[in-house]
Amino acid sequence: MQDASTSPAPMLGIDLGTTNSLVAVWQDGRAQLIPNALGDVLTPSVVSLDEDGSILVGKAARSRLTTHPQRTAAAFKRFMGSEKKITLGDQVFSPEELSALVLGALKADAEAFLGCPISEAVISVPAYFSDEQRKRTSFAAELAGLKVQRLINEPTAAAMAYGLHEQKFERTLIFDLGGGTFDVTVLEYALPLIEVHASTGDNFLGGEDFTGALLQACLQHWQLKPATLAPQALASLADAIEQLKCKLGEGEQHLSWNGDGVSRHWSLDEARAQKIWAPLLARIRAPIEQALRDARLRASDLDSLVLVGGATRMPVIQQMVSTLFGRLPYRHLDPDTIVALGAATQAACKARDSAIEELILTDVCPYTLGIAAMDGEYQTEIFAPIIDRNTVIPTSRIKPFYSTHIEQTAISIRVYQGERPWVEDNIFVDSFKIPLTPNGKIQRLDVRFSYDINGLLEVDVTLPQTREQFSHVIDRSPTGLDEDARQASHERLAGLKIHPRDALPNRTLLARLERAWAQSLGAERDAIGDWLNEFSAILAGQESTEIAGARQRLIEALDDMRY
Ligand code: AMP
Numbered sequence: 318m319q320d321a322s323t324s325p326a327p328m329l330g331i332d333l334g335t336t337n338s339l340v341a342v343w344q345d346g347r348a349q350l351i352p353n354a355l356g357d358v359l360t361p362s363v364v365s366l367d368e369d370g371s372i373l374v375g376k377a378a379r380s381r382l383t384t385h386p387q388r389t390a391a392a393f394k395r396f397m398g399s400e401k402k403i404t405l406g407d408q409v410f411s412p413e414e415l416s417a418l419v420l421g422a423l424k425a426d427a428e429a430f431l432g433c434p435i436s437e438a439v440i441s442v443p444a445y446f447s448d449e450q451r452k453r454t455s456f457a458a459e460l461a462g463l464k465v466q467r468l469i470n471e472p473t474a475a476a477m478a479y480g481l482h483e484q485k486f487e488r489t490l491i492f493d494l495g496g497g498t499f500d501v502t503v504l505e506y507a508l509p510l511i512e513v514h515a516s517t518g519d520n521f522l523g524g525e526d527f528t529g530a531l532l533q534a535c536l537q538h539w540q541l542k543p544a545t546l547a548p549q550a551l552a553s554l555a556d557a558i559e560q561l562k563c564k565l566g567e568g569e570q571h572l573s574w575n576g577d578g579v580s581r582h583w584s585l586d587e588a589r590a591q592k593i594w595a596p597l598l599a600r601i602r603a604p605i606e607q608a609l610r611d612a613r614l615r616a617s618d619l620d621s622l623v624l625v626g627g628a629t630r631m632p633v634i635q636q637m638v639s640t641l642f643g644r645l646p647y648r649h650l651d652p653d654t655i656v657a658l659g660a661a662t663q664a665a666c667k668a669r670d671s672a673i674e675e676l677i678l679t680d681v682c683p684y685t686l687g688i689a690a691m692d693g694e695y696q697t698e699i700f701a702p703i704i705d706r707n708t709v710i711p712t713s714r715i716k717p718f719y720s721t722h723i724e725q726t727a728i729s730i731r732v733y734q735g736e737r738p739w740v741e742d743n744i745f746v747d748s749f750k751i752p753l754t755p756n757g758k759i760q761r762l763d764v765r766f767s768y769d770i771n772g773l774l775e776v777d778v779t780l781p782q783t784r785e786q787f788s789h790v791i792d793r794s795p796t797g798l799d800e801d802a803r804q805a806s807h808e809r810l811a812g813l814k815i816h817p818r819d820a821l822p823n824r825t826l827l828a829r830l831e832r833a834w835a836q837s838l839g840a841e842r843d844a845i846g847d848w849l850n851e852f853s854a855i856l857a858g859q860e861s862t863e864i865a866g867a868r869q870r871l872i873e874a875l876d877d878m879r880y
Contacts, residue, residue, distance in 0.1 A: 328466055328668050329427050329438040330661025332474070332654075333416060333454065335394040335523060336496030336627060338362045339657035340423040342431065343665035348478065348658040353426045354821040359653060360422060364415050365389040366405040371814040373828075374422040377821060380828035384835050386552035390415055392525050395497040397457075398450035413453045414806055417460035418815075424461055425818050438463045439664040441656050442772070443498035444470035444683050445518030447734060448746050451772050456803070460810050466667050468771040471495070472502035473513055473680050474659030475625040478650060480511050480676060487620040490608070492638055492646070493656075494601075495626035497523035501604045503612035503619075509677050515611035515707045516683040517604040524562075524628030526597055532558045534593045535572070535583050550576035553836060565590055566632040575838070591633055598637060605641065611707045622646045627653055681707045682768050689731040689740040691721055700733055700740045703766040713767040720753060720760045727752050728762065732776060751778050751787050758782070823856055826868050833880035841878065848874065 330341045330348065337359040340351045350358040355376060365378035366388045373381070381389045388406045396403070396412040403410050420440075427435050440463075442454050451468055458465045469477075472491040479489075487507070493500040500518035504511060532555055536543060543551055553576045561570045569586040591598070609616060624646045628634065638646050650658075666676055687702035703716045720728055727750050735743025753760055765777040778787040798806075816824060830849045837845055848871050855867045 325668075326433045326435050326437075327431065328664040329424070329435055329463075330474075330657055330659070330664045331420065331423055331438050331440045332471070332657035332660060333394065333420060333440055333442075333457075334362055334495055334656075335392050335498065335525065336362060337653065338419050338423060339654060340427050341654075341657040341661035342427065343661050343668075348661035348665070350654055350657060351423075351427050351430045353422070354429070354818045355825060360419070360426070361391070362394065362416075362419050363389060363391040364393075364405065364410075364418050366408060367816060367824075369814075371816045372418055373816045373821075373824065374418055375821070375825070377816075377825035377828040380825070380832040383553045383556045384549065384828070384831045386548040392497060395521070395523075395525070397453050398447060411806065413457040414460065414810060416454070416457035417806075417810060418813075420458055420461035420463060421810075421815070422818075424463060429818065436462065436464055437466050437664075439467045439469055439660045439667060440465055441471045441474045441660045442468050443495070443518060443520060444472050444493075444500040444502055444516040445498065445520050446772070447520070447684075447744055448772070448774055449744075450520075455771075456798070456806075460806055465771070467663060468773075469660055469663050470500070470502070470513075470516060470680060470683075470772070471498075471656045472500050472516065472625060473504075473511075473678065474657075474663060475623065475655045476502070476504050476506075476511055476513070476659065477662045477676065477678060478655045478659035479623060480506060480508065488614060488618060489621045489623055490605075490619050490642070491623045491625055492605075492629065493518075493625040494628040494634060495523050496525050496628065497521070499523060499601065499604065501608040503608050503614060511676065511678045513678075513680045513709075514614075515608045516681055517608045517611070517706075518683070519600060519604055522597065522600050524626075524631070527594055527628065527631065528555065528559050528562050530593050530597060531562055531585070531590065538583055539581050541577070546577055549835070556832075557836075561585065562590075563630070566630075587632060594633065598633070601634075601637065602641070616642050619644075625652050625655055679709050680770065682710050682712065682772070683707065684734045685736055686732065686734050686746070686766055686768065686774060688718070688764060689733060690718055698740050700735070700738060700743050703764060704768055706736065708768075710772075711767070711769050713765060715763050715765040718762045718764055720762070723757055723759060724755050725753050725760070726755060730764065730776065730778065732774070746774065747776075749776075751780075753780070754783065756782070822868060823852075823864065826852065826871060827856075829875060829880070830871070833875055833878070836880060837878075845875075845880075 327342050332339045339358055341348050352358055353360045360375045361379040363378040365373045365381040367373050378389055382391055390403045393412045393415045424435055455465045472493045475491055488505050491502040498520050499522040502516045504513045554574055557572055561572050564570055565587055572583045574581050622642050629652050682704055685702045685706045686704040687700055689698055690701040692699045704714050729750050731748040732746040733743040734746055737743050761781055763779040767775045834845045852867055855864055
């Protein structure tokens with residue numbers, strides 16, 4: 318616990334990741350990571366509903382992915398912005414509600430660490446996150462009691478942290494492959510200016526897909542169908558495959574598994590994994606090429622290459638990047654923590670911390686925004702861009718459009734984002750109607766798009782003939798979520814019982830012992846079963862010194878067994 322000072326409560330920097338989340342704060346002239354109740358700076362973005370109806374977040378929840386898959390959810394950031402519902406036991410959650418629980422846990426950790434209530438944060442999002450995904454992230458923060466002062470693009474946050482540490486780069490490409498998303502950002506350091514030239518990416522490509530592809534290949538090898546396996550069995554295999562993936566760089570890996578009662582074996586080396594991953598690896602090239610093209614640079618023009626995100630630890634990714642760019646990537650800073658540190662740096666800039674005043678950041682809108690319009694010549698509906706991708710933000714652009722016939726009494730403005738010529742191939746953002754008073758003429762509408770530094774859009778329409786103005790602000794609340802739905806989310810979360818933070822270390826060890834028991838066999842399993850009983854008995858005794866001693870001893874024993 319730190320001293321509560323008389324200065325205003327600090328603003329947090331949060332990396333809300335698909336796999337892990339982190340929180341950092343600017344203190345004593347530098348960005349610092351905040352540990353959770355277990356002393357770790359990485360909090361798994363996993364939520365579980367305990368048997369007693371309380372919510373567990375983080376490492377304990379992650380252990381329960383194997384033992385209680387139907388009461389546990391992971392990687393829900395991948396569904397942010399969709400209408401998907403996730404069931405944990407007898408309760409149903411939206412992706413933003415689950416994200417709010419993770420943010421709430423990080424907020425509680427920060428409050429315990431800093432010794433004061435916290436209400437503001439800069440939160441990072443994948444650069445390629447859509448308008449809807451950004452709005453839902455803001456709503457998740459609101460549900461957690463945090464006001465978002467800025468949504469910062471993850472690679473841009475990484476660039477800010479590098480800007481402070483390594484002030485020698487010029488043109489840099491940031492390659493950010495996390496658990497669920499892939500972003501490529503080209504930027505230039507001309508300190509104090511950090512100028513983003515282009516950002517592209519793939520919102521559905523990350524380390525989880527590499528694990529998923531191996532899982533499928535393994536099941537295929539054993540001629541097993543996922544639907545025929547019990548959820549626990551499938552979850553334990555996915556867990557084992559994830560561990561195997563992370564060790565592939567050490568050489569050929571051997572997997573033994575008997576989750577369905579049959580002893581099975583599978584071996585995998587890098588060369589074979591590379592073949593399995595070929596379709597995923599192929600998807601990495603296009604965003605890199607597009608980012609360079611948009612920045613009007615060739616790979617050889619870059620002065621440096623920075624890797625960010627846990628999945629860039631994969632040797633196959635490092636090799637591919639080195640081959641594509643003909644140079645070794647720079648990974649001086651930890652790819653897991655850099656985004657949170659950058660978000661905290663940005664928070665300090667927002668709060669005008671004197672130690673950091675000199676850094677100025679310009680970012681871009683990573684996708685084209687426009688409206689559906691009729692092509693006059695061919696009478697087909699086309700996507701008419703208003704803000705081109707990689708325009709520097711904040712930006713405001715205006716474009717004239719015309720009514721299609723003179724009796725028209727209303728015109729529908731349908732906003733889309735994307736890079737495809739046909740409207741329906743792009744992502745729908747919002748729509749609204751503008752009333753027209755027929756005056757015997759075709760009428761002109763000036764449509765203005767304003768895109769702010771958080772990546773949120775506003776639309777204004779002016780009718781020059783009548784001087785009418787419609788400052789339709791695109792609804793900043795998540796589309797599809799009316800006030801009742803938002804209120805219902807607030808009430809549902811307020812009614813949840815959150816597992817007490819100070820009891821988390823013990824609960825986490827219990828969950829880890831249960832997982833280790835499920836994964837082990839024979840003498841090892843007997844020993845783990847004994848420890849589980851022993852630790853439960855010690856907990857019942859409520860003797861804190863004895864509990865802490867036993868906990869430390871058992872954590873070391875599990876570490877030795879590599880569970
Ligand atoms: P992040 O969202 O940045 O925390 O990245 C999480 C992703 O990185 C997950 O898909 C992990 O499987 C992956 N990852 C983390 N460490 C390794 C490793 N040593 N080898 C391969 N993948 C890793």
